[in-house]
Amino acid sequence: MKIVVAIKQVPDRDAPVRIAADGKWIEERELQWAMNEPDAYALEEALQLKEKHGGEVIVLSAGPERVGSTIREALAKGADRAIHIVCDDLGAGAGGGLRNFDALGVARLLAEAIKPESPDLVLTGLQSEDLGLCQTGVILAELLGLPHATLILHVEKTDAGLKVKRELEEGWFQSIEMPLPAVLAMQSGGNKLRYATLMGIKRAKTKELRAVNAAELGVEAAPVATLEQISAPKKQKSTQMLGGSAKEAATALVEKLKTEARVL
Amino acid sequence: MSVLLVLEQSGGKVSRLSWEALAAAHRLAPAQEITAVVIGAETDALAAEAAAKSVGKVVRVEHPLLKTYTADGYSKALHQLIQGQSPGQIVFPHTYQVRDYAPALACRMGQVLIGDVTGIADGPVFMRQLLQGRLNGSYRHSGNGPCFVSVQAGAFRADSVETQGNAAPAPIELFTPALDAAQIRTVPSEPFRESAQTVDLGSAQRIVSVGRGIKGAENLPLIEALAGALGAELAASRPICDNGWMPMERQVGSSGQTVAPKLYLAVGISGAIQHLVGMKGSQCIVAINKDPDAPIFEVADYGIAGDLFEVVPALTEAVKAAKQ
Ligand SMILES: Cc1cc2nc3c(=O)[nH]c(=O)nc-3n(C[C@H](O)[C@H](O)[C@H](O)COP(=O)(O)OP(=O)(O)OC[C@H]3O[C@@H](n4cnc5c(N)ncnc54)[C@H](O)[C@@H]3O)c2cc1C
Ligand SMILES: Nc1ncnc2c1ncn2[C@@H]1O[C@H](COP(=O)(O)O)[C@@H](O)[C@H]1O
Numbered sequence: 175m176k177i178v179v180a181i182k183q184v185p186d187r188d189a190p191v192r193i194a195a196d197g198k199w200i201e202e203r204e205l206q207w208a209m210n211e212p213d214a215y216a217l218e219e220a221l222q223l224k225e226k227h228g229g230e231v232i233v234l235s236a237g238p239e240r241v242g243s244t245i246r247e248a249l250a251k252g253a254d255r256a257i258h259i260v261c262d263d264l265g266a267g268a269g270g271g272l273r274n275f276d277a278l279g280v281a282r283l284l285a286e287a288i289k290p291e292s293p294d295l296v297l298t299g300l301q302s303e304d305l306g307l308c309q310t311g312v313i314l315a316e317l318l319g320l321p322h323a324t325l326i327l328h329v330e331k332t333d334a335g336l337k338v339k340r341e342l343e344e345g346w347f348q349s350i351e352m353p354l355p356a357v358l359a360m361q362s363g364g365n366k367l368r369y370a371t372l373m374g375i376k377r378a379k380t381k382e383l384r385a386v387n388a389a390e391l392g393v394e395a396a397p398v399a400t401l402e403q404i405s406a407p408k409k410q411k412s413t414q415m416l417g418g419s420a421k422e423a424a425t426a427l428v429e430k431l432k433t434e435a436r437v438l
Numbered sequence: 439m440s441v442l443l444v445l446e447q448s449g450g451k452v453s454r455l456s457w458e459a460l461a462a463a464h465r466l467a468p469a470q471e472i473t474a475v476v477i478g479a480e481t482d483a484l485a486a487e488a489a490a491k492s493v494g495k496v497v498r499v500e501h502p503l504l505k506t507y508t509a510d511g512y513s514k515a516l517h518q519l520i521q522g523q524s525p526g527q528i529v530f531p532h533t534y535q536v537r538d539y540a541p542a543l544a545c546r547m548g549q550v551l552i553g554d555v556t557g558i559a560d561g562p563v564f565m566r567q568l569l570q571g572r573l574n575g576s577y578r579h580s581g582n583g584p585c586f587v588s589v590q591a592g593a594f595r596a597d598s599v600e601t602q603g604n605a606a607p608a609p610i611e612l613f614t615p616a617l618d619a620a621q622i623r624t625v626p627s628e629p630f631r632e633s634a635q636t637v638d639l640g641s642a643q644r645i646v647s648v649g650r651g652i653k654g655a656e657n658l659p660l661i662e663a664l665a666g667a668l669g670a671e672l673a674a675s676r677p678i679c680d681n682g683w684m685p686m687e688r689q690v691g692s693s694g695q696t697v698a699p700k701l702y703l704a705v706g707i708s709g710a711i712q713h714l715v716g717m718k719g720s721q722c723i724v725a726i727n728k729d730p731d732a733p734i735f736e737v738a739d740y741g742i743a744g745d746l747f748e749v750v751p752a753l754t755e756a757v758k759a760a761k762q
Contacts, residue, residue, distance in 0.1 A: 187708075190729075191572060200573070277541070277550045304569055308553050309541030312509075316542040321623035322509060324538045341693060342629055343534055345686070351625040363680030398581045399550045402563070404573050409736045411723075416742050423742045424752035427724065428760045430740055435722040437644070437701040438668075438760070 175229035175331065177220040178288050179253070180298040180310070181213040183237055183244040187303065197403050209244045212299030216360040218367050219329055220297055221252045227331055230254045232291060236261055236283050236388070249378035250370035256381070259283050261388035274395035281313035286391040288318065295336075296357040300325060311359030322357040323350045327364030339364075439526025441467040442584075444475045444516065445488060446531055452476070452487050455531035455589075457596035460491060462589040463529045464599070465558040470494040473525070474608075477515060479505035489607035492600045496610045503617045509539040510622045515615035517546055525584050527562075532588035544586040551586040552577050554711075556593040566590075570710045571733035591692075591715050635687050637671070644670035644701040647690055647717070648678060651706015651727065651746055655683040660750050661705060667757040673697065675707045691716035706746045709734030726750065 185191060186206035194201045209217075220231045233248040235241050236259035245256045261275075261283070275283065288296060296318070298311035315322030327347075328339040335353035341361050342348060370378075414430070416423040431438045443463045445456040463472050469492040476484040477499040488496045499515050512535075520528065520543075530536040532554045544551045557565035561578060564587060568575045579585035602608065639645060646665040652658065665672050672688060679689040690697055692712040702720035707713060709725070709732055717723070718737055725738040726749050735741045742749050 185569065187570075191569060193573070200569075278545060278548070281545070306554065306566075306568065306570065307550075308537050309544075309551055312538065312541035313545045313550075316545040322542070323624060325534060340626075341534075343692060344696075345635070345694060346629045346631055348629045349627045351627075352623055363676065396581075398548070398583070399552050399577050399579055401575050402578050404568060404575045406731070407567075407571065407574050407733060407736055411737055411739060413725075413735050413738045413741045415730075415735075416740060420742075420744055420748035420752040421756075423744060424749060424756040427740055427742060427753065428756040431701065431722070431724070432760060435701075435739065437722045438757075 175223055175227050175295055176232070176291070176293045177223060177229065177295045177297060178232045178234050178291060178293045179213070179217050179220045179248070180284055180296070180314070181217065181233055181235045181244060181248055182210040182299070182302050183207050183235065183241045184210045184302055184304040193404055193406070197405075198401065199404065207240060207244065209247060210299050210302050212301060212360055212362045214367055215362050215364055216297040216299050216358075217248055217251060217253065218365045219360060220295075221368070222365065223295070223329060223331065229294070232257065232293070234284060234287055235259070236280060242383070245383060246378050247370060249381045249383070250374040251368055252374060254381065256383045257287050258383060258385045259287055259388050259391065260385050274397060276397035276399045277307045277309050278313055279393060279395055279397060281310050281317055282393040283388055283391055284310070285314055285317040286393060287386060288314075292355075294354050296320070296355070298357070298359050300359045300361050311357055315357035318357065320355050320357050321352045322359070323352065324359040325361045326358045327361050329358065439467065440471045440473065440523070442473050442475060442520065442523065442525040442528045443493070444477070444528065444530045444536075445484065446533055446535060447476070447478065447484055450483065452484055453531065453533075454596050455533060455591050457491070457599050458591065458594045459529050459531040459589045460493070460599050461594035461596060462555065462558060462587070463527075464492075465594075466527050466529070466562060469600075473497055473523070475499060475516070475519065477504055477512065479503075485610045486607070489610055490601050491608075492602060493608050495608055498610060498612045499615060500612060501615055501617050503619060503622060506626055507535055508622050508624050508626060509542060510624065511617060513539045513543040513546065514617055514621060516543055518615045519613050520547070520584065527585045527587055530586075530588040532590050536588050540586060540588060547583050548581075549583045549586050551588055552579065553588045554590045555587050556590045567711065570708060571714075572731065590711065592718065632686070637687050639671055639673055639688065639690065639695045639697045642671040642697065642699050644668050644703075645673050645690075645697055645699045645717075645720075646670045646703045646705065647673040647675065647707060648684075648705050649675040649707030649713075650677045652678070655681070657747075658683060660747070664703075664705075664750055664754045664757070667754050667761075668701070668703070670701070670703070675713050704734050704738070705750060707734055708732050709737065726753075
């Protein structure tokens, strides 16, 4: 199976974020970056499918220069080669260098890079941790004219195509059968993620990493939905913050729970 | 401009989230300009339910091939309906089903979905969360086509939606899309559950819930000791269950259990919306998190901004001391 995995680089979950001076995105300098979590699961599923059925895993990522580190990580984990759609000339914007592209624009870029590869399967994450648009994979399927399914935890190859396990709300699941080629948006948690080995990291340096300039793909940046401003959320409740040392805060909390909230 | 509102059913009734989406639609247009859409193979009961609410009209999109949900069936049928009208906005509840097909439907019309909207300001300007709730973003739609919007669970109040009162129910129209079986490329199975639930967190009085801040399964005894002292049940955020550190039946949130104890103590949990929807109804919420800006503090009654590895043992001691 020839599998393309779309991977986005996002701010590290534990990195503190600050709103940039123009109020339109976060300050990207000095930020730590990581592979979007569901994309790591998509990669893991692709690598396991390859181990079972043979074929090739190609990583695809759109973003500025820094995205290279996440691509290398994917190659170190076992992907065979990578395509980097370079778009740093668009200004550091929403989702990293992609301010002028909305979900449709990004999906068009990805689709143009995927078409010449004619893969059997395209995997994306369900949702990006920064923008959380939750739709790039579905749009990609529409643009490529392929069937799709979302919230997928597990993929099984059958004679007719695929049988996938889809998560529903409140602990329910369903399976879906579909022909190949197809696009799947993967949910986190279906597998155990592997670590890159030292050997893998070494070999990643020799693997093909092809850079394509976004402009070469002939996709016009004409967003229909634009992020105008970002702000810190407002509190829904008035939270009493308890300060002091750990011991002081703990004692104060127990007192409040007993006498004020009366839940102890 | 008119608004098309796509309702979803749950157990044969229009779902609560759909009425929340109607409340959002009322922010965009007066009731007479809202068309509620029900979709399926047999929609008469749903349509009657919708017609009793404050909407201008109800459309039944009906076809035998819409009996079970498929992304192909729903997006093709709704695309045909929308082409015949020219709504300003198309509003959905942000459910697993909607996120599975609405982006494809929007794409077909050269649009994107402004998804998981938490608020609507004049303009209209749509608010949604970024970075898992750590920031908010305001979005605006431009261009000629309809604006696709889905509404986050709990963001608008379903009980604010009025009924038609003494007036006659809204008129109901039937729309039969042209579909054939070959266009539907996926075959879904009946929903199933993995295993029987043996813990009922729903009836627990006190819950201590742990998140990724705990770092590793080897640190869980710290949390167990606190739960023991409080006489509380243990629960967790999703990544803890994904990692197998706790069984999935102890997961709280949209894909786990919904709980409403007297006391919910969240330890090292950031407060993503999918977690919040499962515990927001708790009587008293306490959060312990080293990040003072973590979204969990937005819903907490009491908060301690600190390192759980210091705070939790201190709290266990304080609880024990208070009991003596
Ligand atoms: C479709 C879908 C369904 C989902 N369903 C669910 C669901 O049912 N339930 C659920 O929980 N999630 C669900 N999620 C996942 C959800 O989006 C979040 O990713 C998840 O809730 C995050 O878990 P967390 O807060 O434990 O981890 P993180 O977001 O990683 O947060 C860890 C927190 O710990 C804090 N921390 C770190 N170290 C310390 C320390 N030493 N002391 C104190 N604090 C510390 C950090 O500041 C941070 O706030 C779902 C996601 C999707 C897309
Ligand atoms: N810039 C990008 N490069 C590669 N893949 C992306 C990019 N943006 C989004 N994706 C993919 O689309 C998924 C969903 O993203 P989103 O629609 O932003 O929530 C992600 O998990 C990625 O797999």
